[in-house]
Amino acid sequence: MEFKISSRAKKVTFTLMIVGLLAMIWGIFTEQSYIHTKLSEDGTQLTLSYPTHNNGENTDEEWEQFKADLIIAAEACHIQIMEPGAHGHDNHGAGHEVHAEDAHTDSHADETHGDGHGGHGHRAEPTWSISAHVIHTKEGMEAWHHHEDEVLPAVKAMVDSHKVGMPDHQHNRFWSNLLINGFFFFGIALGALFYLALHYATESGWGAVILRVFEAVMLVLPFGAIVLIVVFLAGTLDWNHIYMWMDESKLTMGEDFDKLLYKKSGYLNQGFFWIRTLIYIGVFWIFALLFRKWSKKEDNEGGVKWHFLQYRRGALFLVFFAVFSSMLAWDWIMSIDAHWFSTLFGWYVFSGIWISAMVMILMTTLYLKSRGHLPQINQSHIHDLGKWIFAISFLWSYLWFSQFMLIWYSNIGEEVTYFQQRILDYKFLFFGTFAINFILPMVLLMSRDAKRTWSILLIISSIVFVGHWMDVYLMVMPGTIMNNYQIGMLEFGMFIMFLGIFVHFLLRNLSKAPLIKKNHPMLDESIHHDF
Amino acid sequence: MADKVIYAMYDDDDVLKDGAKMLVGKGVHVADVYSPFPIHGIDPIIGVKHTRLGINAFLYGLTGTTLAITAINYFMIQDWPMNIGGKPSFSMLENLPSFIPIIFEFTVLCAAHGMAITYLLRNKTLPGMPARNPDPRTTDDKFVMEVRVNENSQFSGDELQAMIKETGIIEIEERELQGS
Numbered sequence: 001m002e003f004k005i006s007s008r009a010k011k012v013t014f015t016l017m018i019v020g021l022l023a024m025i026w027g028i029f030t031e032q033s034y035i036h037t038k039l040s041e042d043g044t045q046l047t048l049s050y051p052t053h054n055n056g057e058n059t060d061e062e063w064e065q066f067k068a069d070l071i072i073a074a075e076a077c078h079i080q081i082m083e084p085g086a087h088g089h090d091n092h093g094a095g096h097e098v099h100a101e102d103a104h105t106d107s108h109a110d111e112t113h114g115d116g117h118g119g120h121g122h123r124a125e126p127t128w129s130i131s132a133h134v135i136h137t138k139e140g141m142e143a144w145h146h147h148e149d150e151v152l153p154a155v156k157a158m159v160d161s162h163k164v165g166m167p168d169h170q171h172n173r174f175w176s177n178l179l180i181n182g183f184f185f186f187g188i189a190l191g192a193l194f195y196l197a198l199h200y201a202t203e204s205g206w207g208a209v210i211l212r213v214f215e216a217v218m219l220v221l222p223f224g225a226i227v228l229i230v231v232f233l234a235g236t237l238d239w240n241h242i243y244m245w246m247d248e249s250k251l252t253m254g255e256d257f258d259k260l261l262y263k264k265s266g267y268l269n270q271g272f273f274w275i276r277t278l279i280y281i282g283v284f285w286i287f288a289l290l291f292r293k294w295s296k297k298e299d300n301e302g303g304v305k306w307h308f309l310q311y312r313r314g315a316l317f318l319v320f321f322a323v324f325s326s327m328l329a330w331d332w333i334m335s336i337d338a339h340w341f342s343t344l345f346g347w348y349v350f351s352g353i354w355i356s357a358m359v360m361i362l363m364t365t366l367y368l369k370s371r372g373h374l375p376q377i378n379q380s381h382i383h384d385l386g387k388w389i390f391a392i393s394f395l396w397s398y399l400w401f402s403q404f405m406l407i408w409y410s411n412i413g414e415e416v417t418y419f420q421q422r423i424l425d426y427k428f429l430f431f432g433t434f435a436i437n438f439i440l441p442m443v444l445l446m447s448r449d450a451k452r453t454w455s456i457l458l459i460i461s462s463i464v465f466v467g468h469w470m471d472v473y474l475m476v477m478p479g480t481i482m483n484n485y486q487i488g489m490l491e492f493g494m495f496i497m498f499l500g501i502f503v504h505f506l507l508r509n510l511s512k513a514p515l516i517k518k519n520h521p522m523l524d525e526s527i528h529h530d531f
Numbered sequence: 532m533a534d535k536v537i538y539a540m541y542d543d544d545d546v547l548k549d550g551a552k553m554l555v556g557k558g559v560h561v562a563d564v565y566s567p568f569p570i571h572g573i574d575p576i577i578g579v580k581h582t583r584l585g586i587n588a589f590l591y592g593l594t595g596t597t598l599a600i601t602a603i604n605y606f607m608i609q610d611w612p613m614n615i616g617g618k619p620s621f622s623m624l625e626n627l628p629s630f631i632p633i634i635f636e637f638t639v640l641c642a643a644h645g646m647a648i649t650y651l652l653r654n655k656t657l658p659g660m661p662a663r664n665p666d667p668r669t670t671d672d673k674f675v676m677e678v679r680v681n682e683n684s685q686f687s688g689d690e691l692q693a694m695i696k697e698t699g700i701i702e703i704e705e706r707e708l709q710g711s
Binding site for chain 2: 409411531
């Protein structure tokens, strides 16, 4: 029962990688710095500001260039941009000459879009206040903006939708995406490792025929781990500013001093962070290798010795996993919003990891079965995997809601900013993700027949898979690039590329061992699994 | 012909299952099986129809959800809006997350109670009702298969008994069917 990667599978995975890479490179060049837009309450003035604490590397020339670009882009839509002093002057086409004065304001003004603490330093922040009017053409025809009060929102939309902007030299979006995808795919491998250990520790019988699929998924662990390490290393080397607690200037007395980060620095400091990170990854990888080694030994030597060894070590792994899964969620994800904390966060992240892994395992199993491998797997196994996806969706939703509801209800300033940001800037994605990840599996996977129908399983699992990628996106993005988010080529490309690499390694791992364990003591029970 | 019913007793559920499979394979219709616990996989063998309890559960749950939403809307929004944690209850939609736990619990309460009561009524096993199982030992450690003679008119009673006796029974008994 050997498995060989078909040339078609190779082609598909390589295509995914290349298409993803190209899309990603395209995406990198369209990254833009974050420009904050604020409409005054009476709607007559739009304030554009460029928070230096967030980007910091755009030059004044680029800022001027942005202003000029915006004026030209507005003119193309028959909108004339004016600085406040120029009110009433109806100088057609003189937009180029308008240079509004840069007002330097304190970055505290940006509190609603920061993380509520304004501890990002006190460097001056270029601000540009403008008003705008409809340009009446010579023929007397009005442009498509008939009302003056629709003009400023249209200008705001140009900036918010990144039609006009400044290039982002720091590649915030790129690094954030790298973290999202690295963590998502690391989580899939980790979830498979966890489930394998759980399977052994509980002496389950039903899944013995699928264990090699679990092993293959879990052995892709280094891929995600390396990506994560690259992101952290870049943070340490100051190439990205994902983790604000890595900034030493916030811990020493001075104008950037951040009391909360200082108080937390006993735990959140680079040395300890790296020790923890390496320990998590090291322990996971050692266990993964050992499980694989024992599993192969069992194949060759037989007997129940190796089974019981894995049973005991599986239980031991769960102890490590219980602690590490929570801690890595704090260290890698929760510390992006370093001022914020949630005691439920570890479990919430863990449930997301688990369901992504189950989806990957189900998909791989269905793929193998559709190619005529694994004849021992019957509908009952598929049904069981479907049940897991159904059940863990509920677990995830339960934890999501528990975390959200308690923080939302208590409405404490230190806690609620996290959700405020997500609801104000990411409303559709935030609630949409919850709806998709909860309601879709609940309604469509509830019946027994649905869990035995491949097409339904495939559709729901794919959507839930993307949904949980989106969940990781929403954990990372609001903290790193705030409301400057887009789902564009960069996101799409990197996800596709990572998926291609992951699946490619997964298939290679599958081909390195027989698809069915030979001497697992519960193999017979598993083959006759039926209900 | 008086309705006769044959009760065959087994002391193992797997033996009963194999026996039932064999009998059904020969064309015998097995009316029912009495067991102290649910036997996995017996339903499709003896052709028990899929239970409709799940549909009932959904309807009871829906009732619970509706009742809870209606009641909370009246208590907390219409009748006496309260300001809890800086969140005045002026709008049902905006305060919905805080009511979800209650709505959820009430849904579960209604579904669970409705299901339990439906089950007891449908099986005529309300407290105080006479037991309908043929032998009290089926509530302990024995399993009984019920085969009705008039539902298997292609066989005579003796033929049926002979066939059943081949299936590893420990006791067999033929009775007049009383009532229904």
